[in-house]
Amino acid sequence: MMHVLVEQIENLPAGERLLMLTGVRLGESAVRDRRIYTSCSKDGGECGQGWFQSSTYDRTDTFAPIIHWRVCHVWEWLITGELEHGFPTMAVAEAYGGDENLEASARTGCIGCPLTQEDLALDRVIAMPQWSYLAPLKKLKPIYREMRGFQHRLQKDGTERKKDGSLVKNPGRKGPLKLESRLMFLERILGIQQEVNTYAIANNRPTISLINNEEENRIRELIELRTFPDKWTGDEPGGEELLPEVYPSGAIQPLLW
Template identity: 55%
Template sequence: LGRGVPPPNNNTLRWCTRQIKVDPMTAAISETLGDGTALVITGVRQGESAIRDRRIEMSCSKDGAECGQGWYQQLLPESKGVRGRIATLAPLLHWRVCHVWEWLRNWAPKEEFGGWPTEIVADAYGGDEAEEINARTGCVGCPLAQEEKALEAILTMARWQWLTPLRGLKPIYRELRERSRRLRKSGAEKLKDGSLAANPQRMGPLTIEARTWALGEILRIQTECNAERPQHIPALSLIDAEEESRIRELIAANTWPDGWDGTEPTADRFLPITVYQNGAEQHDLFGLEESA
């Protein structure tokens, strides 16, 4: 919200996995790895998504592993600082949803297995109906997910109904992808080497007004949840005080992503000239007639 980067989408701007998961993990491993190698254990399972299943099928015989032994392959092979020095092991590859739920609900909380407070995660998988619900835990309100199965499973339980306002997050994120909430390049862009950018007149960052609106809405949802929160449960934090302060500071400073300055038109405005990838321009005939 501070810099105006719009929510991710599946087609052209899925930045969240890399920036929130992959890059921080790569940096942390690079700092501690030294000159050695590392094995990363993941919770990847078959059946979570069709795309992931295809990726597993392509990898199941890699690095000497055989089908049925668990997914084992090189991870982050092109990442700076750890290239070729990290491998992954997925021991839960063939677990069903019911197995995951059984572990989270009955075994992981026991002291002998670590005493992990995983009951809420188990609830998100759907309890006794976990296999039928087939929920996946992830970012609440993710605009890339069609259904909010995990959140809806949680909200059916009386002790978690104070989280009901979280249903309002997805509409906010999807609204921020609308043309009226974003800027757009009005013409062709030239790269440093002088060539034309492949996507002329592309949509870009959020307007200042959209950022301010979204910040207020998310903070409102946070306040509404905490107002109904049982006293023995820690406060919900979507945006903490430090983050809010930084976001407001960036908005006040009129901060924009590289290559944008805020003078661009909003993406819902009509552009009289259409620019194509080869630099060709098509003028609006009606506009030309009116100006002739």
């Protein structure tokens, strides 16, 4: 979905903006509620009939029209939306549990979201015979968790300083993925996509797009060019390497062995 959004932004006529609709609601989590209340008072935020955010750094605004909906309103839409308006909402209702009284807490956002313990919605979807071929998507979450491992990342050696010469807040911070890890994870994710789509094409089922051809080519190009975020060169120590701990004050905790 992200590559579709980026393409739409790039193709916007001069002076026009894109409005993205989301299903965010109050009451889903305390953390989200605090973030919504804070944003409503800055950057063009407004919480009236919905929640509108006007972006100051790109050409995309965000609107959450159901910000004040209760769970019963969501279920009414899921159950009647397909019948009254022709939207394929029953598939979503089935994934969530099929009925408000039977809701399985299966709401989810991104496939393999690392912020959730279980992909309950995906579990329910692949339990349906017509969607069982999507089961390889269950391999995504372990991959995303593995990406956090220090053995796949770079780290600062404790000498990074600000312009005024003082040490940065976290002199030994962990950073981006190593180039070889980027390539390995890219191949594994593409393998999952191919596994699903091979079955889908052979059985006349919908295919999926985790990484499209344009994105894959760009990722490989950036890896080939040894591209790293600002303030990283790729020559930093590996995250698995034990280094003395450096504090912002300049104090150093040496290795004990």
